[in-house]
């Protein structure tokens with residue numbers, strides 16, 4: 001039944017994508033307004049890829065099987081994975097000078113990733129005591145390699161991947177098997193960002209972030225930021241997907257995020273919920289809305305869990321889909 005539901009959803013998404021397909025046309029100018037709830041299109045894009053290429057689903061299942069075996073071994077072996085360093089290429093695709101974010105703003109984003117993935121973020125101390133036992137470092141470092149600046153005639157980009165194509169007003173990725181490619185640009189429809197899960201096409205591999213949600217106002221106050229999404233957590237969330245993390249609610253009512261140490265959530269949380277906010281799913285657990293893989297404001301997300309850390313490290317392990325980064 002679940003499979004059937006997924007297929008229907010995938011067809012609907014594909015139909016929507018087809019209606020919107022007119023990628024050469026300049027999209028209407030985005031009116032700058034405050035963004036409401038976090039919007040991330042990673043799951044929808046995965047469903048589109050599966051609808052267009054049934055082998056994508058097979059590859060995702062193979063990656064999931066591999067990850068499950070890795071987690072089994074990790075449970076029986078207390079030693080954590082060695083720290084990995086990921087070189088990053090940032091594509092700044094801009095139509096206005098405000099969108100041409102500064103090098104300092106880009107660097108502030110790299111600094112946030114390094115803190116969040118190594119649990120050195122100051123707000124990690126806010127993790128409530130009932131989750132203190134499962135909060136975890138991922139032990140992954142990020143190093144800025146190159147910034148590529150591309151002036152574009154496009155006023156905004158949707159999820160059709162034009163931002164990743166030089167021929168469509170975007171910027172082609174650089175060697176995705178050895179670099180994490182991050183695109184900063186103006187995104188339409190209030191979208192904050194999206195990532196490609198492991199196992200997808202090289203031509204579109206990486207993460208895309210709205211230019212004024214890229215970087216941290218706390219580290220680089222002179223940059224360009226949008227309220228509530230101004231601490232660089234959109235990139236933390238999207239890089240989490242790029243390393244195979246699912247949304248904490250499993251993109252379904254009381255869904256599965258393949259992590260045993262995250263509580264079951266009804267759906268996404270927005271804003272900054274109260275600490276005692278409970279799920280109405282089985283067992284009515286306290287929800288982990290402060291997890292980077294929820295939809296809360298940047299200032300209200302500050303942890304990954306042990307299982308999430310293991311899933312991300314599995315991606316880079318021998319036999320994992322991004323093992324090329326470890327060599």
Ligand SMILES: [Zn+2]
Nearest residue numbers: 040042237247
């Ligand atoms: Zn997401």
